[in-house]
Amino acid sequence: MRLSYPSNVKIIQVPCSGRVDILHLLRAIEDGADGVYVAGCLEGECHFLTGNVKAKKKVQYVKNVLEEIGIEPERVEMFNLSSGEGPRFAEIAKEMVERIKELGPSPVKIQKAA
Amino acid sequence: MIVADRKPLKEILEMVGDSKKVLILGCKGCVTVCNVGGNKEVGILASTLKIARAKEGRPLEVEEKALERQCDPEYVDQIKDIVEDYDAVISMACGVGPQFLSERYPGKRFFPAVNTTFFGGAVQHGIWEERCAGCGACGIHHFGGLCPIARCSKSLLNGPCGGSADGKCEISKDVVCIWDLIVKKKMEEGHLDELMIFRPPKVWTTARDGGPRKSVREELVQ
Numbered sequence: 487m488r489l490s491y492p493s494n495v496k497i498i499q500v501p502c503s504g505r506v507d508i509l510h511l512l513r514a515i516e517d518g519a520d521g522v523y524v525a526g527c528l529e530g531e532c533h534f535l536t537g538n539v540k541a542k543k544k545v546q547y548v549k550n551v552l553e554e555i556g557i558e559p560e561r562v563e564m565f566n567l568s569s570g571e572g573p574r575f576a577e578i579a580k581e582m583v584e585r586i587k588e589l590g591p592s593p594v595k596i597q598k599a600a
Numbered sequence: 601m602i603v604a605d606r607k608p609l610k611e612i613l614e615m616v617g618d619s620k621k622v623l624i625l626g627c628k629g630c631v632t633v634c635n636v637g638g639n640k641e642v643g644i645l646a647s648t649l650k651i652a653r654a655k656e657g658r659p660l661e662v663e664e665k666a667l668e669r670q671c672d673p674e675y676v677d678q679i680k681d682i683v684e685d686y687d688a689v690i691s692m693a694c695g696v697g698p699q700f701l702s703e704r705y706p707g708k709r710f711f712p713a714v715n716t717t718f719f720g721g722a723v724q725h726g727i728w729e730e731r732c733a734g735c736g737a738c739g740i741h742h743f744g745g746l747c748p749i750a751r752c753s754k755s756l757l758n759g760p761c762g763g764s765a766d767g768k769c770e771i772s773k774d775v776v777c778i779w780d781l782i783v784k785k786k787m788e789e790g791h792l793d794e795l796m797i798f799r800p801p802k803v804w805t806t807a808r809d810g811g812p813r814k815s816v817r818e819e820l821v822q
């Protein structure tokens with residue numbers, strides 16, 4: 487099945503969403519990413535039991551941090567889908583790209599370019 | 601261990617002010633164990649401050665480091681060759697750290713990034729609770745091993761007070777009445793009578809009431 491998702495989404499593979507760290511998300515923003523999201527398995531279906539639940543908490547932590555420093559927390563998100571749901575993956579990518587387009591470029595990137 | 605919480609980012613950014621280059625200095629002691637000021641949290645704070653300042657168009661250069669302990673001159677000495685490279689140093693240790701640093705490096709600015717809160721432990725992953733208030737004359741054996749000074753909202757030594765209800769303290773339903781626990785424990789052990797033993801008032805001069813404290817071990821002093 488070939489599915490097209492927006493080409494401006496850069497995919498970084500990890501063995502489990504639980505491997506995603508607060509610093510990975512922050513560094514992406516620091517380096518000028520307009521948004522960053524984690525696509526984890528459905529809750530209750532993590533092969534490592536709670537990786538996705540942990541990821542969700544880390545995403546929330548980063549959202550709080552961004553809000554504290556005046557950056558839209560919506561730039562960071564957690565999505566859950568089953569590994570068999572290719573179309574849903576593409577849909578999420580589009581959803582996130584749409585959201586970011588509405589928010590506009592990251593203020594970090596704007597300043598870096600200035 | 602000593603437990604602390606990170607200060608609000610706004611407060612840290614205000615302290616940093618117009619500094620252009622800062623060192624964030626973690627501590628591998630208590631604050632690493634309570635996940636507030638170790639290597640990991642130093643990295644997170646560094647990235648966050650860089651993002652906040654980049655957003656304002658005032659980039660901040662940040663170096664990261666963590667000392668074995670900040671409450672020991674031997675380790676505090678380890679930044680002597682680099683401390684001059686920074687406009688300011690942000691310490692992520694408990695309140696002792698920035699003080700030892702300020703004493704060792706007069707003329708340099710050291711900012712506390714955490715609020716030091718209490719002596720306690722982790723009751724579960726991610727949750728810490730107060731257990732000791734450092735009174736300087738431990739008496740928990742009189743109270744079933746539970747400290748009423750640190751854990752009773754009024755530090756009563758002869759509780760419970762009239763506010764105790766259903767095992768909770770009158771200040772909040774989220775606070776356990778430690779005197780309820782002490783009495784129950786004594787009853788279970790069949791030692792309730794021990795709470796009737798007359799004890800003279802506690803002498804508080806060993807606590808903070810006696811002024812700043814100092815501990816001298818002659819056999820170790822060189």
Ligand code: SF4
Nearest residue numbers: 732733735738739747
């Ligand atoms: S009695 Fe004093 S030293 Fe003992 S746990 Fe309580 S506050 Fe700490």
Ligand code: SF4
Nearest residue numbers: 752759761764769777
């Ligand atoms: S209700 Fe219990 S813990 Fe609260 S102040 Fe009274 S004795 Fe202390």
